[in-house]
Amino acid sequence: MLALVGIGLDAKDISIKALEFLKNAQIVYADTYTSITSSESLKYISDATGKEIIPIGRSRMEEKLADTIKDASRLDVAILVIGDPLVATTHHIILDEAASRGIETRVFHSSSIFSAGIGESGLDIYKFGPTTTIPFWSEHYKPTSFMDVIARNLANKEHTLVLFDLNSPTGTAPMPIEQAKQIINMADKEGILALEKKVLILADIGRASQSIKYIEFSKIPSLARDLSGRILSMIVPSQMSFAEEESVKRFS
């Protein structure tokens, strides 16, 4: 059996059901490719289940998929994933591969930035357009499509949840807020966010260290020190209702 196990946003966010499954699993990997895997979470899970957790980087996840699936034909193999495990396409590919070889699969859901981040913001989940991600830029890869999503959502009077890439070219590390702002500035040719536009900056959602700031986009650099090293995302609000305005005031 091959199981994808969501470990949520915080240490001990893993479900009772998932933890019980892991106690009987033979191999437990942790996906360190598509997400930053909190060492605190992994330590807790390892202690609580008595299992060694094997970090599985990009190479093993993609190149050695066949091996992993072969193991799953005779053993219970679990792959731990931050958040909810089915949000990333990579994990669908793994499930489909396993299923096509007749291997039983299971999915353990958990808390996700999609529902928790939007929920914590106090903005109406029914008013969110498509989510987007700001990827790290490299010399030859400078995608700006995330800006099109934000612009289109604003035109449609929809809020946007904007995730910041977690996979830097030099290894897994969250995108710092200053870098995100620089990339947005370069991608935002129409100056949609440049001047007075206020956004929500979300840090460490679902953890004790959670913080949310409602701040003018241009003032983001003032947050850099506080937010250093933390997992970040942003919400670009469209037109807000009175209740939504009241709700985001808490974060001013």
Next chain:
Amino acid sequence: MLALVGIGLDAKDISIKALEFLKNAQIVYADTYTSITSSESLKYISDATGKEIIPIGRSRMEEKLADTIKDASRLDVAILVIGDPLVATTHHIILDEAASRGIETRVFHSSSIFSAGIGESGLDIYKFGPTTTIPFWSEHYKPTSFMDVIARNLANKEHTLVLFDLNSPTGTAPMPIEQAKQIINMADKEGILALEKKVLILADIGRASQSIKYIEFSKIPSLARDLSGRILSMIVPSQMSFAEEESVKRFS
């Protein structure tokens, strides 16, 4: 302290962190107003924590909010909520009320239909427009705005997650698929779904009984028997990529 505790989609979906909190809470309510509260989940939580769980219906949730908050000023009060607790606006009102009285609040996130439902469908979460809900109709309340959301998302080449109301006029019971189809037929004046359009019908997402069907809208009545009494939602796919087409084939 007042805590909102997400209990997720399945029995034992509650997080380790939340269960530990409940063991030390003095009052534990279960919100039976905004969601169908699985008796299996509540039994598990009650057994595991040794706490009596008090169902808190619409009257107590709204009329007796002040009492609940007064209790929370001297005791640890928890309110159990299906899925992730901050998705419904009601819960924000409770948190805001408590916070404005200087009462400490906590939120325990969990799996949600928003991330898990979209994830299980295999459709790209980045291509979903706003979610909508089909409410029960009554003699004097026949809202059709959900149909506008679906139509606009389709025009924008975006998929739509459509939730079915869980609060029937005669008490908490999930909307049956035949009733949802009837309401859609009456609301869908332009016939967007009527003929050949295929949709995904999601039942019991995150549970062992989970089923997903990719089916022509007109053929929904053939599912009625299988889906009787189950918690349902629907995804109206817009234009799909090749990978998405491959993914939904599993559900044909």
